[in-house]
Amino acid sequence: MKLLLKREYKKHLTRGTFYLNGKLLCKTLEPSIHLKSIPCPEGNYRLECEYDEECGWYLYFEADGRRFEIRVSSETGATDTIVPVTFFKRSIPLFTRLACKILTDKVIHYMGEREEVWLEIYSDVKPSKQNLWKLNPQNTLLGQEA
Structure with missing residues (x-):
């Protein structure tokens, strides 16, 4: 089984959408590509599950x-x-526990049938760590770190 994560890179965070069998499963929230600890690279990864008290x-x-x-x-x-998210309201993630439970239950169901579960992470637009530009009060361009 393949779980798809389609990302959208924003300045302060990375949002995404999980799809299972072509259907929207939930939204996601990750750190920004501009932070010191960037999100994982796009690609295919084998999912595993673990229990935490x-x-x-x-x-x-x-x-x-x-x-x-x-x-x-x-x-x-x-x-x-x-972080799985049910939806965003004014950029605030809501019902993360519900989204996480639904996602985990579906994936563990497939794992219980001895099927390997793969996660494919991709985006339409590749992130860039280049300097962003903006106009200063004198309407000239200034380089700015993201």
Whole structure:
């Protein structure tokens, strides 16, 4: 089974959408590509599941020598975490526990049938860490770090 994560890179965060069998499953929230600890690279990853006493079952995968978890984050600004979200209201993620439970239950169901589950992460527009430009009060261009 293949789970798709389509990303949208924003200045302060990375939003995404999980699709399963071509159907929208939930939204996601990740750290910005402009932070020191960037989100995992786009590509294909084999998903695994693990149990935690505090949060219950969650999903994870390995990429670039780092472990990325798909779970409700207990830490504000946690890196190496993809947070499932039911929807956003004025840029505020809502019902993250519900989205995480639905996603985890569906993936564990496939794993229970001894099927490998793969996560494909992609985007229509590739991120850039180039300097962003803006006009200063004198209407001349200034380089600005993102």
